[in-house]
Amino acid sequence: MAAKQASTRSENGKVRRVIVVGGGLAGLTTVIKLCEAGVPVDLFSLVPVKRSHSVCAQGGINASVNTKGEGDSPQVHLEETVYGGDFLANQPPVKGMADAAPGIVFLLDRMGVPFNRTPEGLLDFRRFGGTLFHRTAFAGATTGQQLLYALDEQVRRYETVDVEDERGIVVPGERMVRKFEFWDFLSVVLDDSGISRGIVAQDVKTMEIRAFPGDAVCLGTGGPGMVFGRSTNSVINTGTAAGSVYRQGACYANGEFIQVHPTAIPGADKLRLISESARGEGGRVWVPRDPKEKRPGRDVPEKERDYFLEAKYPGYGNLVPRDIASRELFLKCFHEKKGVYNTKSTKNENEVYLDLTHLPKEALRKKLAGILEIYEKFVGEDPYENPMRVFPAVHYSMGGLWVDFERASNGSLVMGSPRNHATNIPGLYAAGECEYQYHGANRLGANSLLSCIWGGMVAGPALATYRNNLDKSSYDFPQALFDKAAKREQDRYTDILKMDGDENPYRLHQDLAEEMLLHCTIERHNDQLDRVVAKIDEIEQRARKVGVTDKAGFANQGAQFIRHLGNMIVLARVIAQGARNRDESRGAHYKPAFKDRNDADFLRTTLAFHKEGQGGGTSTIHYARDFDYSIAGVPIHITDAVDIGLVKPRARKYEQAGAASAAATGDIKKEDKPAAKSPAE
Ligand SMILES: Cc1cc2nc3c(=O)[nH]c(=O)nc-3n(C[C@H](O)[C@H](O)[C@H](O)COP(=O)(O)OP(=O)(O)OC[C@H]3O[C@@H](n4cnc5c(N)ncnc54)[C@H](O)[C@@H]3O)c2cc1C
Structure with missing residues (x-):
């Protein structure tokens, strides 16, 4: 569908806005892309935008920039992402993401994100799980915060920019972005044809409930970690917005795929993550060989330690994908009962050591201070001197709202297609962790920040095309529709x-x-x-x-x-x-x-x-093998087949891969560089 030049105002003279719910990385990027396309936006967030859960992200964002000359490329990034996700992801969106990743990191760098740099002044990259390449750009161990603040700044700029009509004339009193913080999204406003025409939200201070028209709506409302009670997620991550539109008819895809991160620490309110970057920088996971060992970790001699991940996965070592690492930890602690002995308990606890004490303190401070401070603060032990004690925690949802894509002839996406990131409710889009598109059955570390930003970059133009091709603006619908909702x-x-x-x-x-x-x-x-x-x-x-x-x-x-x-x-x-x-x-x-x-x-x-x-009965689920929906009047037939046209599925064999680089566990104090190997090997 070719984008028309849509009018700024509706028939009755109102400025035609699009609604974005969520001020995390996905929501903010969507807002920026909409503004770049000249579309005014209303941005809603339950918490202040700068407190969105993206602020917690620690370890980094993936992009195959290949500054270390290892032979990394977007093609390898694509292959490793779909291989790590056990081939459940549709491949065109992943290709689009992997191809765009280097440009995204350079863009963020230009926005002022304080990425760590090498002594030569190049962007530095660390290793993360599921790859042997240094592909993860990072800002210490507070990458999410730095990215969120950079995007927030861009959006704040648009809060001061006047809306101009299609002739370039300023619309008095209207700014490109209006921000509604502390508003809880309740539902979308559906017209008689089931098309989304806006949202209903509640001000969580005054408790006022209001309907807002919007020519299209995009949810960037994050993951549902709170369904599991304590997780590494923020306590606001209940998934309520996705749950609400699912109840209104939106399809939810691959919900069963929940990522458990191998390394977190307990807390009364939530579990705090110790990022994969600790292992990316050379951290080693182990348990004492003697399950009855009672000495503190630092006093257990090297030969009495079982580095079980390195032993079983000589190539990837401590950086196997998270699903595998978590299962191995679970096996060690629960089934084999070889977890770290906890002196406060009479039995073994489900913990393992994550050890950084062999690494130079100065380098640790430079690259990991953010997470080491968290450990010290919440556990009360100095992680520079003592191996940290960690255990797995619910972390991420690969599943989410089903969203569509339009495949281009080169195997990537048709940018600007209104199908991209569209849910099956016409006019409702989704981007970021609340949708299912990029990670298949398992997300590789540092691919989420990327998929959120890339998702916003795709969703923004898609929403703009959708809005510009509408026959009738939501602002021209009778007020009664909104009052009723x-x-x-x-x-x-x-x-x-x-x-x-x-x-x-x-x-x-x-x-x-x-x-x-x-x-x-x-x-x-x-x-x-x-x-x-x-x-x-x-x-x-x-x-x-x-x-x-x-x-x-x-x-x-x-x-x-x-x-x-x-x-x-x-x-x-x-x-x-x-x-x-x-x-x-x-x-x-x-x-x-x-x-x-x-x-x-x-x-x-x-x-x-x-x-x-x-009538008081419990809710149920209808599972579909296919369904139809329409976008701007064009009917589309969807099936549950996965688009595997770019990388042929094969068995995952992380045990056998990259054995030559067995010694490689990270950058700090590392003599042996990992041999650059793709998972095909
Ligand atoms: C501790 C931790 C560390 C992580 N580290 C990394 C990392 O290093 N690299 C990586 O790639 N990934 C990492 N992740 C994953 C990544 O941080 C998230 O997947 C990502 O930030 C999600 O971004 P988002 O934009 O989809 O949603 P969020 O950042 O969660 O934002 C959701 C937004 O929606 C709003 N919202 C939610 N519900 C409502 C509602 N009902 N009404 C109105 N607004 C609502 C919120 O206010 C918020 O603004 C980490 C995750 C955790 C838990």
Whole structure:
């Protein structure tokens, strides 16, 4: 579809805006690309944009710039990403991302991101999991913060730029970006044809509920880590926005693929990540050979240590992909009972050592200070002198809202196609962790920041084309459409405030999270998954009998949490039921009873549609093998087949790869450079 020059104003004279929900990397990039295309934006965020969860990202962002002359390239990046994701990702979007990555890092560098540099002044790159190349650009161990702040600055600039009409005349009082912080997205406004015409949101301070027109809507609302209770995610990451539009008819894809990161530390509120960059810089994972060992880690002699990842994966060593590393840690700690002895406990704890003490302190300070401070602060031990104690934690969702793409003849994407990043609800788009597109069954470290920014760069032009080709602007729809949508949400909220049952919503969330954490993460068994799904049904019923913990008319987090809980419950079902259905092992989804990948039956995308429980019944899921949707009036037929046209699927064999580079564990104090090898070897 060729982009028309759309008018700035609707028929009735209103400035035609697009709505972006989410001020993380994906949302901010989408906003910037829309502004570059001359499209005014309303930006909504639950928290201040600069507190979006992207700010927590530590280790870096991937781009095959190949400054170290290892032979890395976008083609190898593409291959390693789809190989690491066990071939479940559609390959054209991944190719687009890998091709664009070097340009994205250079762009961020020009925006002022303080990336670490080599002594010669070049951008420095570190190793991350699932590759033998130095592909990860980084700003110490606070990369997410630096990227978020750089993009935030660009968006702030647009908050001061006047909207101009198509003749270049300033529209008085209208700026390119209007920002709505502390607003909770509730739902999209759907017209009679099921097309998104705007959103309903709630001001979480005044609790006012309002409908906002928007010619298109893009969600960049992040992941659903809170479904598992404690995770490495921020506590606002409930997935509520994705859950809400899923309930409105949006398809949710590959929900069962949840990444567990191998190295995190406990905390009462959340689990704090110790980034893969620690291993990228030479950190080594080990447990004492003697499971009864009681000496502190630093006193255990070298020959009495079991570097189990290095032993089993001589090429990748400590930097095998996360699904594999987490499973190995789980095996060591839970099945073999060889976890690190914890003096505060009478039994072995599920922890292993992550050791940096052999590396020069100065270099550690320069490259990893951000995460080492976190460890010292929350554990109370000096990680420069003591091996850190870590264990796996829920970290990332590969699954998310289903989004489309249009394949170009070169195997990449048709930029500007309104299909790119479109959900099956016309006019609703998604980018970033809330969608499923780039990582297949397992995400490689440092590919998420990239997919968020690239996703925004693709979604922005797609939204602009969609908006510019609309026959009728949302701003020309009768006000009654928006009033009705707002009233529906207001009524729901009023009903929540009246809830006076015995169930405590926070307790219910704990019950849900515990089930999900115990039975739906590293190892999955069908009998347990059946019980989890039954438990979710039970929790859904009990959630109808909660008592609201707060009836205040201002900043009422208790009532808000009840709404989020409802959306977490439906997402939990998508995750657990999807896991139950997939009788194979692929990437992060591992069933001991079905140890192999089964391409014949399962090299396909899980496409889930919500069916709300009627008359007090529990909700269910309809799984589709194909469906139809339309974009700007053009009908499109979708199937669950994965586009594997660029890299042919083959078995993952990280044990055998790159054995020549066994000694390579990172940059600091490293004599042997890793041999540059692609996973094809
Ligand atoms: C500790 C940690 C470290 C990580 N390190 C790395 C790394 O080094 N490299 C890498 O590639 N990846 C990393 N990741 C993953 C990466 O940080 C995330 O996947 C990514 O930042 C997600 O960005 P996003 O833009 O999709 O969403 P987010 O940054 O999560 O932003 C979501 C936005 O949506 C808004 N929002 C959410 N719900 C609502 C609602 N209901 N209404 C209104 N607004 C809403 C929020 O306010 C926020 O602005 C890390 C993850 C964690 C947990």
